[in-house]
Amino acid sequence: MNEQAATKDISDEIAVQINGMHKWYGDFHVLKDINLTVNAGERLVICGPSGSGKSTLIRCINRLEEHQQGDIIVDGIELTDDLKHIDAVRREVGMCFQHFNLFPHLSVLENCTLAPIWVRKTPKKEAEETAMEFLEKVKIPDQANKFPGQLSGGQQQRVAIARSLCMKPRIMLFDEPTSALDPEMISEVLDVMIDLAETGMTMLCVTHEMGFARKVAHRVIFMDQGEIIEQNEPEEFFHNPQSDRTKLFLSQILDH
Amino acid sequence: MSTATVSSTDQGFSLLRLWRNKESRSVIIQIITVAVLFAFFAFLISNAATNLERIGKNYNFAFLWEASNYDISQTMIAYTSQSSNFQAMIVGILNTLMVAIFGIITATLLGFFMGVVRLSNNFVANRMVYCVIEFIRNVPVLLHIVLIYGIVVNVLPHPKAAMNLADTFFLSNRGLYFPAPEFGDAFIFVTISFVAGIIGAFLFARHAHKVQDDTGKALPVFWASLGFIIGLPVVVYFISGMPLEWIPATQGKFNLKGGMPLKPEFLALWLALSVYTACFIAEIVRAGIVAIDYGQTEAAHALGISSGRSTQLVIIPQALRVIIPPLTSQYLNLTKNSSLAIAVGYMDIMGTIGGVSLNQTGREMECMTIVLVLYLAMSLMISAFMNWYNSRIKLVER
Numbered sequence: 001m002n003e004q005a006a007t008k009d010i011s012d013e014i015a016v017q018i019n020g021m022h023k024w025y026g027d028f029h030v031l032k033d034i035n036l037t038v039n040a041g042e043r044l045v046i047c048g049p050s051g052s053g054k055s056t057l058i059r060c061i062n063r064l065e066e067h068q069q070g071d072i073i074v075d076g077i078e079l080t081d082d083l084k085h086i087d088a089v090r091r092e093v094g095m096c097f098q099h100f101n102l103f104p105h106l107s108v109l110e111n112c113t114l115a116p117i118w119v120r121k122t123p124k125k126e127a128e129e130t131a132m133e134f135l136e137k138v139k140i141p142d143q144a145n146k147f148p149g150q151l152s153g154g155q156q157q158r159v160a161i162a163r164s165l166c167m168k169p170r171i172m173l174f175d176e177p178t179s180a181l182d183p184e185m186i187s188e189v190l191d192v193m194i195d196l197a198e199t200g201m202t203m204l205c206v207t208h209e210m211g212f213a214r215k216v217a218h219r220v221i222f223m224d225q226g227e228i229i230e231q232n233e234p235e236e237f238f239h240n241p242q243s244d245r246t247k248l249f250l251s252q253i254l255d256h
Numbered sequence: 257m258s259t260a261t262v263s264s265t266d267q268g269f270s271l272l273r274l275w276r277n278k279e280s281r282s283v284i285i286q287i288i289t290v291a292v293l294f295a296f297f298a299f300l301i302s303n304a305a306t307n308l309e310r311i312g313k314n315y316n317f318a319f320l321w322e323a324s325n326y327d328i329s330q331t332m333i334a335y336t337s338q339s340s341n342f343q344a345m346i347v348g349i350l351n352t353l354m355v356a357i358f359g360i361i362t363a364t365l366l367g368f369f370m371g372v373v374r375l376s377n378n379f380v381a382n383r384m385v386y387c388v389i390e391f392i393r394n395v396p397v398l399l400h401i402v403l404i405y406g407i408v409v410n411v412l413p414h415p416k417a418a419m420n421l422a423d424t425f426f427l428s429n430r431g432l433y434f435p436a437p438e439f440g441d442a443f444i445f446v447t448i449s450f451v452a453g454i455i456g457a458f459l460f461a462r463h464a465h466k467v468q469d470d471t472g473k474a475l476p477v478f479w480a481s482l483g484f485i486i487g488l489p490v491v492v493y494f495i496s497g498m499p500l501e502w503i504p505a506t507q508g509k510f511n512l513k514g515g516m517p518l519k520p521e522f523l524a525l526w527l528a529l530s531v532y533t534a535c536f537i538a539e540i541v542r543a544g545i546v547a548i549d550y551g552q553t554e555a556a557h558a559l560g561i562s563s564g565r566s567t568q569l570v571i572i573p574q575a576l577r578v579i580i581p582p583l584t585s586q587y588l589n590l591t592k593n594s595s596l597a598i599a600v601g602y603m604d605i606m607g608t609i610g611g612v613s614l615n616q617t618g619r620e621m622e623c624m625t626i627v628l629v630l631y632l633a634m635s636l637m638i639s640a641f642m643n644w645y646n647s648r649i650k651l652v653e654r
Contacts, residue, residue, distance in 0.1 A: 064554055091560040101555035105573045105649075114569060115559035117472065124469035167559060 010218060013040040014073075015171050015202045016061060021070030023056060030056050031067070032226045040170070043203045045213040045234075048223035049249060054206045057223070058173045061204070062093045075170055091119060094164030098176040100156045102148035108135070108159050109144040112166045120167065127166070134162040138192045154185030158192050165196075172196065174205040208253060214238065222246045308621065319617045320345070326612045328603045330519050341613045348608030349630060355525050355604065356591045356634070362530040363590060364583075367537025374542045385538070393535035398596050400532055405524035405600045415512050424504045426512055431523060433505040433515040440499030449492035456488070457481035521602035525594065533590045537583060544579035545571060577649050584642035588635050595631070605630050 016038040023031040030053045038044055046054045059065040060072060063079050063086045072079045074089045103111050112131035116122040122130070135141045138158035140151075148156055157177055164172060174193070178186045190212050197203060197216040207213070213220050213234055220237040222230045222245075230237070230246050238254075241247045274280045308315060320342040327337050332350045335343055373385045392400070409429050413419065418428035426433040457480070464475035493500065505515025518526075548571050556566035595606040603611075605627055614623040 062558055064557060087560055087562065090558060093558075095555075095558040097551060097555065097558075099551055101549070101551040103552065103555070103570055103574075105577075115556075115561055117468070118474070118565055118569065119560045121472035121474065123472045126472075164559070 010042045011040045014038070015040045015042070015075060016204070017071075017073040018061075019071045019073075021060070021067050021072060023053075023060065023065065023067045023069075030226050031060070034070070034228060036221075036228065038171075038202065038204065040202050041200050043197055043201075043216055043218050044205065044221060045217040045219075046204065046206045046221045046223060047208060047210075047213070047249070048229075051225075052223040053226040054223045055175050058095075058175060058204050058206055061171075061173060062090050062095055064095075091167060092169055093171045093173060094167060094169035095173040096157065096160050096164060096175065096177045098179050100148070100153075100160045100180075102156055102160055102163070104148050107145050107147055108140070108151070111148065111159060112163045115163070116166050131162070131166050134165045135159070137165075137195065138162045139188075152185060153181045154188045157181065157185075157189045161189075161192055161196070171202045171204070174203065174207065176206050176208075178207065178209060210238070210254065222249065224249070304621065313618075313621075315621055317622055319613075319619050319622070322617075324613060325616060328608065330522060330603065341609065341617065344613055345605070345609040345626065348603060348605040348610075351522075351602065351607075352591075352594055352597075352604040352630075352634075355522060355529065355594050355597070355602070358526050359529040359533065359590050359594065360587050362526070363533040363537055363586070366530060366534035367586075368541050370534060370538035371541025371545070374538060375545060389535040389538055392531055393539075397528060397532045397593055398599055400528035401524050401596055401599055404528050405520060408520040408523055415507065418507060418512065420507075424502070426505055426507070426515070428512065429520065430512060431517045431519040433512050433517045435502035435504035436514060436516040438501045438503050440497075440501070442496040442499035445496045446489050446493045446499065450485070450489040453484040453486070453488040457484040460484060519602075521597070521600045524600050525597050525602050529590050529593055532593075533586050536586050536589075540579055540582045540586065541575075544575040547578045548574050573649065577646070580642060580646045580649070584639060584646075587638050587642070591634055591638065592631060 014037060016036070018034050018036040021031060021034040022029070034057060046057065048054050056065055060067050060079075061074060067079075075092050077085050077089050079085060079089060102108075103114065106114060109128060109131055112134065113122075113124065113127040116127040116130065117124060120127075132141055132144065135144055138161055140155055140158055140162075143151060143155060143159075148159065151159065161177075177193070178189050181189065186209070190209060193203075193205070193212065194216055203216075205212070205217075217234050219231055220234050221228055222237070222241075222243075224245050229243050230241065232240075232242075237246075238250065241250055274284065305315075321340050323338050324341045324344040325337055326344070328335055328344065328347055330351060331347045332354070333343070333347060335347050370385050370389065373381050374389070376382055408431070412427060412429040415426075415428045415430050418426040418430075418433075420426055424435050460475075460480050461477050464477045464480070468474055503514060505512040505517070507513075552570050552574065553566055556570045557563075561569065594604060595610075597604040598606050598611060601607065609623055609630075610627040614620055617623075
């Protein structure tokens with residue numbers, strides 16, 4: 001995907017806006033003065049050494065973690081203690097986890113229809129049709145009646161992506177979606193994510209897959225010790241890193 | 257077989273070779289086990305037979321049909337001291353079943369409640385329940401039974417000065433007296449409407465399920481069921497002219513008369529078994545819920561499912577599969593612990609056929625056989641039911 005084509009599908013509409021956000025775990029200052037604006041249709045890759053706060057950052061966006069200072073506005077809704085706002089945001093924001101977190105007592109199809117039925121009040125038949133559509137998109141419609149325990153890791157993660165998409169979210173968050181997978185399964189998940197990117201979905205991905213970042217990201221963000229150190233277009237980011245910490249990180253993950 | 261071909265150079269039959277083979281070794285071990293067990297039981301039976309013969313006793317159950325010659329204070333069927341030992345046994349079975357069923361119900365409700373409170377963020381409630389659990393479950397259940405019995409009999413007032421709630425309920429050292437129901441002829445309509453209500457609630461739940469499948473709307477199943485099962489009979493009750501009267505006990509000079517009493521023996525056994533077992537169930541429930549990965553809750557939240565719904569749809573179904581097997585053990589424990597009834601003279605299986613009947617007839621072999629078979633049958637039935645339930649909710653794995 002060349003740069004012009006890539007930047008073209010970003011709209012002026014703001015999907016996520018974070019202003020001066022801080023977060024502490026007890027005394028530990030995990031996120032320090034985060035300022036970030038993501039436009040609708042934009043695809044972000046967030047990277048950084050472990051413990052840098054990148055997972056915590058995207059988990060704040062759907063309020064799986066609470067921030068203590070600053071504002072987070074998602075799709076025009078400000079995240080506060082108001083449960084109604086939180087539910088509204090969560091309906092529009094999908095998320096994939098490192099360990100998939102599929103519901104083991106439900107079949108693949110039921111995993112995909114649970115939230116549409118109970119949250120969106122979709123009729124079961126319609127929800128199942130939508131689910132089958134997305135299971136086809138992630139290339140496992142034939143596993144619909146199996147249980148998560150019967151699938152491989154890569155298949156499970158693809159089901160998890162389909163499950164999120166069934167809620168028709170406007171923003172997708174990925175929290176290290178390939179870190180728990182065997183090497184030969186990583187590409188099947190990345191392929192699905194690339195397909196998703198081509199539909200113009202707003203995506204925030206925490207990942208160490210630099211090939212994926214090069215291919216689909218509009219912007220790469222580098223975090224260390226709770227701060228955003230550097231952000232740039234992928235080409236610039238990889239070939240011309242500005243800070244020493246970014247250089248060190250890139251040399252560690254690329255040179256081997 | 258591969259092992260055979262490997263050692264095919266070693267021609268000829270030898271025991272050592274059979275012993276080395278995985279399959280034949282397991283067959284040999286099974287044959288030896290069965291033989292040893294058989295010999296052991298043959299010894300026990302022949303030993304019992306010779307000893308019985310030596311003291312001039314035989315093994316027969318004719319005594320069951322002879323008069324028992326003792327009274328029982330709490331009976332659910334007609335029974336006098338002229339009734340047979342067999343009828344005494346039936347009284348014992350019913351009393352055991354009653355305390356076991358009541359105990360299992362209250363222990364389960366109380367246990368689930370305490371288990372959930374132990375997980376709450378309310379520090380005071382959490383610690384309080386923790387202390388109660390640790391105190392109760394670390395004291396022998398026999399002590400609880402005797403303690404509660406002691407409180408009922410020694411601390412509560414004499415019937416003449418019974419604690420009196422609105423002339424309806426009386427609590428004294430003779431037990432807790434409820435008013436006895438007296439059914440009018442028209443009460444049959446209330447019963448019918450109650451049954452109809454249950455059927456109605458069932459049909460409504462099915463209808464609601466279908467509506468949700470078709471249109472996505474979730475109907476208020478809980479409130480509608482409540483209306484059907486409780487509301488309908490109440491309406492019919494008033495329309496049919498209130499054909500049910502509650503007749504409370506009256507305070508006589510020495511004792512309470514009439515009413516529906518829960519005797520001190522039953523109260524002590526029931527309460528003690530309930531709270532004791534509830535403490536174990538609370539820990540089982542807590543463990544079952546804690547065992548579910550927090551990622552499950554997070555995934556449900558991330559999909560926009562509310563906290564209550566995620567507990568109902570995601571956590572409880574998974575926790576149950578962890579909870580059911582140890583819960584079964586607790587039900588079995590409670591049922592068998594109910595034989596401690598003998599400490600306070602509650603006439604259960606152990607008190608009747610395994611107690612007074614045995615002492616009066618001297619038929620210890622027969623009585624103990626009956627007691628053993630009865631407890632075994634009850635326990636196996638509970639196990640079978642719980643296993644069936646467990647297999648319905650278990651996870652499909654690879």
